[in-house]
Amino acid sequence: MLIVMHHTATDEQVQAITDAVKAMGLTPQPIPGSERTAIGVLGNQGYVDDTSIRDMPGVREIIHVSKPYKLVSRDFHPESSVVEAGGVKFGDGHPPVVIAGPCSVESEAQMMAAAPLVKDAGARMLRGGAFKPRTGPHSFQGLGVEGLKYLRRAGDSVGLPVITEVMRIEQLEIVCKYADVLQIGARNMQNFDLLKEAGKTMHPVLLKRGMSATIEEFLSAAEYLLAEGNPRVILCERGIRTFERTTRNTLDLTVVPLIREMSHLPIIVDPSHATGRRNLVTPMAKAALVVGAHGIMVEVHPDPDRALCDGAQSLSGNDFTQLMNDLRKLQELFGGTL
Numbered sequence: 143m144l145i146v147m148h149h150t151a152t153d154e155q156v157q158a159i160t161d162a163v164k165a166m167g168l169t170p171q172p173i174p175g176s177e178r179t180a181i182g183v184l185g186n187q188g189y190v191d192d193t194s195i196r197d198m199p200g201v202r203e204i205i206h207v208s209k210p211y212k213l214v215s216r217d218f219h220p221e222s223s224v225v226e227a228g229g230v231k232f233g234d235g236h237p238p239v240v241i242a243g244p245c246s247v248e249s250e251a252q253m254m255a256a257a258p259l260v261k262d263a264g265a266r267m268l269r270g271g272a273f274k275p276r277t278g279p280h281s282f283q284g285l286g287v288e289g290l291k292y293l294r295r296a297g298d299s300v301g302l303p304v305i306t307e308v309m310r311i312e313q314l315e316i317v318c319k320y321a322d323v324l325q326i327g328a329r330n331m332q333n334f335d336l337l338k339e340a341g342k343t344m345h346p347v348l349l350k351r352g353m354s355a356t357i358e359e360f361l362s363a364a365e366y367l368l369a370e371g372n373p374r375v376i377l378c379e380r381g382i383r384t385f386e387r388t389t390r391n392t393l394d395l396t397v398v399p400l401i402r403e404m405s406h407l408p409i410i411v412d413p414s415h416a417t418g419r420r421n422l423v424t425p426m427a428k429a430a431l432v433v434g435a436h437g438i439m440v441e442v443h444p445d446p447d448r449a450l451c452d453g454a455q456s457l458s459g460n461d462f463t464q465l466m467n468d469l470r471k472l473q474e475l476f477g478g479t480l
């Protein structure tokens with residue numbers, strides 16, 4: 143349930159509603175807006191009888207929201223959220239953010255080569271996995287904490303904030319120490335304990351869609367982070383598993399405009415994991431911006447053919463520069479910058 147107050151409602155009236163909601167055994171969550179305050183009601187199992195509240199002074203309207211993801215929904219929070227992460231703003235009214243870098247941190251030299259390459263082409267955040275969720279145990283598993291240090295050093299060397307994946311609760315502390323943004327990967331989208339603990343850190347989180355997650359499951363996973371009080375969540379569509387095997391996944395671009403309708407959170411697209419093929423990355427990155435993504439995340443490697451992970455979908459420096467030029471032209475068409 144969402145209680146929308148009149149724009150003339152006083153602080154005392156808002157407080158009286160908050161008290162009344164608590165008296166019903168429910169949790170009030172005030173949502174201040176530029177026009178008026180709304181009070182979200184959490185904790186109800188089903189329909190809430192609003193008779194004791196609807197005639198209280200200052201109440202304009204009561205909206206019953208039955209979705210399992212209330213805090214992330216636009217019903218609860220009609221204004222689009224702008225999420226600041228590592229000094230970069232994701233959301234409406236801000237240029238799309240390009241995050242780029244290798245799939246995995248492989249060595250200090252590789253990261254020191256990757257960083258200027260993505261920075262000079264115009265990326266605004268550097269990526270690199272130190273803890274890697276690999277399908278098989280014999281594949282490169284990442285450099286762990288050593289990798290975090292290389293990533294940080296490389297980001298600092300060019301003045302870019304960094305993002306990296308956290309796979310387990312025990313890694314949260316060290317990843318928060320080295321990275322500006324926590325990435326929760328597709329395989330962990332429904333690791334509810336990890337989501338809860340990541341929510342408590344208050345560090346910005348990039349939450350990737352699970353490979354077979356419905357939109358409701360995706361938004362419900364984000365709800366875990368917000369329910370812990372962390373509003374700094376960026377969603378990421380990275381392709382879903384379908385019957386089609388020609389591409390690594392199927393990029394579900396429909397979720398971009400759909401999630402923009404359903405949620406106030408920013409959403410970006412990862413065309414690298416979505417397609418698995420280098421030559422498909424640029425066209426799908428362009429498509430992502432056309433449908434309204436607030437950014438993209440792309441894998442870029444100084445020597446893609448020798449990458450220890452995801453080389454087939456990684457762009458070279460030249461490919462990436464070309465991609466950025468294409469995106470810039472697109473942004474000019476929209477009347478904006480990149």
Ligand code: PEP
Pocket residue numbers: 245271275326327328329350380415
């Ligand atoms: C990644 O970004 O390197 C990654 C493992 O992505 P996903 O969780 O989407 O598979």
Ligand code: MN
Pocket residue numbers: 245246415441451452
């Ligand atoms: Mn990868």
